[in-house]
Amino acid sequence: EIVMTQSPATLSVSPGEGATLSCRASQSVTSNLAWYQQKPGQAPRLLIYGTSTRATGIPARFSGSGSGTEFTLTISSLQSEDFAVYYCHQYNNWPGTFGPGTKVDIK
Amino acid sequence: EVQLVESGGDLVQPGRSLRLSCVASGFTFDDYAMYWVRQAPGKGLEWVSGITWNSNSIVYAHSVRGRFTISRDNAKKSLYLQMNSLRADDMALYYCVKGIGQYLGTLDVWGQGTTVTVSS
Numbered sequence: 001e002i003v004m005t006q007s008p009a010t011l012s013v014s015p016g017e018g019a020t021l022s023c024r025a026s027q028s029v030t031s032n033l034a035w036y037q038q039k040p041g042q043a044p045r046l047l048i049y050g051t052s053t054r055a056t057g058i059p060a061r062f063s064g065s066g067s068g069t070e071f072t073l074t075i076s077s078l079q080s081e082d083f084a085v086y087y088c089h090q091y092n093n094w095p096g097t098f099g100p101g102t103k104v105d106i107k
Numbered sequence: 108e109v110q111l112v113e114s115g116g117d118l119v120q121p122g123r124s125l126r127l128s129c130v131a132s133g134f135t136f137d138d139y140a141m142y143w144v145r146q147a148p149g150k151g152l153e154w155v156s157g158i159t160w161n162s163n164s165i166v167y168a169h170s171v172r173g174r175f176t177i178s179r180d181n182a183k184k185s186l187y188l189q190m191n192s193l194r195a196d197d198m199a200l201y202y203c204v205k206g207i208g209q210y211l212g213t214l215d216v217w218g219q220g221t222t223v224t225v226s227s
Contacts, residue, residue: 043217
């Protein structure tokens with residue numbers, strides 16, 4: 001089973017600033033990596049799949065990059081609605097596995 | 108609009124069984140893989156199981172293999188999770204999730220979840 005790690009655990013950002021979230025896999029997942037956003041009391045929402053493809057309706061301020069074992073989610077200018085927990089998920093090897101999440105909160 | 112409505116969550120004693128259901132609407136159910144993902148209180152997401160559009164390929168997390176069974180009824184647009192030999196660490200909010208394609212891959216749209224509580 002592939003182990004996913006995320007850093008940092010918590011990221012404090014001021015509105016309007018950018019944020020960079022990291023995700024690492026214990027072995028290569030090629031480009032089969034997705035990112036999800038979860039707000040308190042809500043179900044997760046797909047943001048990015050295939051490392052860098054934005055899901056339907058996701059704003060362009062969200063972008064993904066990386067390959068193999070190292071991946072990044074970048075939020076170019078945080079809006080109030082972006083403060084949430086972000087999870088990465090690999091679906092290259094089964095069972096799929098999630099990272100522990102990065103909480104982005106208001107500085 | 109894609110909708111996934113889970114049901115069947117309950118308070119159950121350790122060692123007992125429970126069956127979760129998920130009814131789908133707003134999309135062609137038999138065109139997509141489906142999944143169960145769980146989240147223990149205050150914790151992160153855990154991938155539980157996935158099933159392809161035609162049920163030909165099924166995968167389980169190591170933690171539930173041999174105890175849980177995923178299935179689907181395309182005619183009823185429904186997904187199921189039979190959970191046997193429940194343990195305290197199975198206690199979680201269980202989400203039904205639509206895939207992005209016919210085969211196992213990205214998780215797309217999530218339901219609101221159904222809560223399973225395991226306690227004596």
